[in-house]
Amino acid sequence: MKYIYGICCFLLCCLVLQGCTKDDTEFKSYLKVGEIVYPGRTSAVLNKPGNLRTALWWNPSTDPTITKYVVYWNNKTDSVVVKATSHSPLDTVKVIIPDLKEYTYSFVIYSYDALGRKSVPVEANNVRVFGTLYQSGLLNRPYNGTTPYTLNDNGSLLLNFNTPDTININTVIKYTNAAGVVVEKILKPDSATVLLPNYKPGSNIQYRSSYIPGKGALDTFTVAAYSTFPRIYSYVLCDRLLFKEVHLAHDANTYESGTSISKLWDGSVGPQGYPNIFHSSGNSGMPHTITFDLGKVYDNLSRIEETGRDCCNNPDDFEVWGIADLSGADTNLNADNSGWKDESIAKGWVLLKEVIRTDDGKNAVSSELNNNGKPIRYIRIRIKHVTTGDGNYSNMSEIRFWNKQ
Template sequence: MRKIYQLPAFLFLLTIVVSSCTKDDLAFKEYLKNGETVYPGKVSKIVAKAGNLRTGLWFNPSPDPSVTKYVIKWNNNVDSIAVNSSSHNPLDTIKVIIPGLSEYTYTFTVFSYDAQGRKSIPIEAPNVRVYGPLYQSGLLNRPFNATEPYVVNANGSVQLNFNTPDTINVGTTIRYTNTANVQVDKVLSATEMSTVLNDYKSGTDILYRSSYIPSKGSLDVFNASEFSTFPKIFTLVQCDKSLFKEIRLPNDVNTYESGTSISKLWDGSNGPQSYPNIFHSDGSYIAHVLTFDMGKTYTNLAQMEEVGRDCCNNPDRFEVWGINDLTNASTTLRADNSGWKAEAIAKGWILLKDVTRADDGKNAMKFDLIANPPPVRYIRIRVLHTVTGSGYSNMSELTFWNKQ
């Protein structure tokens, strides 16, 4: 029989180990033939800041003390910018502005470098949008409150009202001319719904333009491309009572006595007056009508105020009529005739206001007249009823305002 000799198990294993070590050792030496690869520490937490044809990259520096600079690359590494390392505290922030960009979406890659020129593994800031003229062209000015765009206050100031702005709105510039004829810019913040112009020059245009940021923390503010014109501001100017004159048309009511004439209605008295400092009709009948000349034509008569007597006979229902030319304007019917209104309209009179007062008629009360009235110079007041139900009517003062 042929004998087969078997190596002991430990000798077999030793042979494999020796053979294996020799092979790996050669491979490791080959891998390290150019020296060990060293990667400087990378940056962390890159934050992009939107800008106008530029962007900002904020990042925390590497804690590696060997890092001497950072290089940011984009456009497939064609373009780059370098910034020296000024801190190795990872709680600090390095801020880099990259100018001269196109309106586009970029990916930026940040490398750390040491003094030997070795670089870190790349850290990317992807999808960084850069804004410019295309973005700006789509911005719209903040809308004004269409229901009540403005309020003219009693002191002559003007309040401009706006709707809730877009969340990226940072302000709206209001440009107006003041009473000194100087152009003024005033900024309405995004948190404000209105602003007051205390020195607005009546009749001049008001312009406005809104400003926006593309995102929170943006480098730049973008303005809407153009100013918009705010709705025309009309202010109420009191009609000049010094020009008012008494007129008597056929069938107009008589006065109680000469001292209580119609002219008492524009003598400048303040508040309900006592007899005889009032207009007092003769009490012949109700309804009755009185007429006067305002002395000039008003193209936008907008408001009136009526003040009653301090005690009695105050009108609680009356009509205000207006016309600009009295030629053939006289009515032939008495004011208590049911056909009077139709005749007045046929003669060219315009009903400016039908007033009903629910109080005792004493105190001053203002009334808005019809919108967009025709030119008016002459006024007729047709008294339909008084609080006492008598045939007399008493009033202390009438005031009119023109919108301009």
């Protein structure tokens, strides 16, 4: 037994000695590729939208081993390489991805070191790229529909606009000044008005707005076409030197030759006294009409100003009718006939306005006319009532007309 015990102890010692002679790092032979090393990745990525392109911004990785960044998109079928020139987190890496389609993209960014080892990915998802489809949906900034403009006495014009979208950059206003020169003004998004000096009345005004698709965008998108501002008219006084008397059948006669219809455009100002007035005859009846020629055709006859006599028989209810040509325009019925109005319309006359006054009828009163888009040369006044209630006499001092252009 002692012999057997001794042999066992000897063998055990040999085994221990043999084990101590082996390499204690031999297990590493089982790690065929060594430890996996991931270089430092970038920070979160910012996107700057553009027109068929986009920009990606990020702060550099602080890992000094980084030599480049690779940006992938379209399931890694497209990529761009960006050299790492800084490792300061205060700097910014900027890369523009051009030649994209109008689409929403996802980008993946890897950092690489000199040994070709790459970081874990950083993703930029839902990156929208804009183009013609986005541009086609843009609208020019709306003007103020209630008060679109104010025409000032000094010839300047103030345009009024509504509040724009927050992505509006500016609106270009194009107009013609009094010298016939086309001028451009810029309406900024934080302003609701723009002043156009020396505006040429009646000339067209066009405007076009520009927008960005988002904060920090690379590109500005402009609405494809100009819009036309509502037509701005000025009132031009009709030349009373061209006015002429016309006498149609059933028109009222004048009281005497010195109180003829032509007194209405003799240039006097304010309520006049007899005989410097128009005075109808004593058998005119009520209603009665007078007719005269403006001397030329006006396409947009738009305003009348009537001044009464200084005392009495001033019209407080009268109609203003107009027509371009008197051929066949005379009426067969008297002005007091209930069918007179329908006959006048049938013969081409246009009712421009019925003026009803609630005062004594003396002072000048202006009224807007509606020519219904018809040219006007001849005027017929149908006097329906006077302030005194008289059944024959009507008196007026002056009549003036304006054309919008």
